[in-house]
Amino acid sequence: MLKYTIAFLKYEDKVLMINRQKSPWQGAWNGIGGKLEAGESPTNCIIREVWEETGIRINDPVFRGLVTWNPDHEPAQGMYVFVANVQPEELINLPRATREGILELKSVSWLLSEDNFGTVPTLRFFMEKVLDVRHEQPADYHCTFNGDDLVHTEIRNLPEMTTFELMEQK
Numbered sequence: 001m002l003k004y005t006i007a008f009l010k011y012e013d014k015v016l017m018i019n020r021q022k023s024p025w026q027g028a029w030n031g032i033g034g035k036l037e038a039g040e041s042p043t044n045c046i047i048r049e050v051w052e053e054t055g056i057r058i059n060d061p062v063f064r065g066l067v068t069w070n071p072d073h074e075p076a077q078g079m080y081v082f083v084a085n086v087q088p089e090e091l092i093n094l095p096r097a098t099r100e101g102i103l104e105l106k107s108v109s110w111l112l113s114e115d116n117f118g119t120v121p122t123l124r125f126f127m128e129k130v131l132d133v134r135h136e137q138p139a140d141y142h143c144t145f146n147g148d149d150l151v152h153t154e155i156r157n158l159p160e161m162t163t164f165e166l167m168e169q170k
């Protein structure tokens, strides 16, 4: 079982992002998410985290895979990734400061642009595929870090346990 979840909430060609208030990746834009609680399924975790951090209720997050990183990077080895569509009426008062950081809608093209150093370093590797729900199967997007430098990326098949973990205690 991985320790974290993350969600990319889409509206048209934009995604709701948070500029993180704390480490890791303090000051960088990332999707919305957080740590699994004891006994919580990844799906229930992401529904709770999105509610707590944005006030938005997502009912049917779509599982899109894992982002994992080398075990020596830190004890937490990865996160379950989800996408969900949101309605414009749910995206109020943006940008908005919250306890976790600043919430803002960012365009996918800005998030993926090569001269953008304002996002967490893994995002550009997996985000386009994760958002392409119609053409890309869920996968394990594996990252190798040396310190804070992302030195290698690799797309792996999903471990079989993943489906079971997702269904657990739903």
Ligand SMILES: Nc1nc2c([nH]c(=O)n2[C@H]2C[C@H](O)[C@@H](COP(=O)(O)OP(=O)(O)OP(=O)(O)O)O2)c(=O)[nH]1
Residues within 6 Å of the ligand: 004, 005, 006, 023, 024, 030, 031, 032, 033, 034, 035, 036, 074, 076, 079, 120
């Ligand atoms: N720990 C960790 N989290 C990462 C990395 N990259 C990355 O996108 N994340 C994501 C996973 C989560 O969505 C988020 C980290 O969660 P968090 O620390 O804000 O979790 P939380 O709010 O539940 O934690 P807390 O208040 O209990 O400390 O960042 C990384 O390298 N390390």
